[in-house]
Amino acid sequence: MAISTLVIVILVILLIGAVPSWPHARSWGYGPSGLIGAALLVVILLALLGYF
Structure with missing residues (x-):
């Protein structure tokens, strides 16, 4: 879980x-900013679903 928090x-x-x-x-x-925001959204979703 620490690596996802770091990412x-x-x-951000x-x-x-x-x-x-x-x-x-x-x-x-x-x-x-749109591309980084989309990447942030994907990482947050993956972290919440437990894949990352």
Whole structure:
């Protein structure tokens, strides 16, 4: 269970860093934050179902 918690924390940090309101990510659009958000959702679902 520790590895899934670590992956979730890392994905949350990446999601916060990829939000388009930050100056370094303003030109990226919503693509990176959407992809990281989708990956976070999949990891959370797998962790809740016990597969990860």
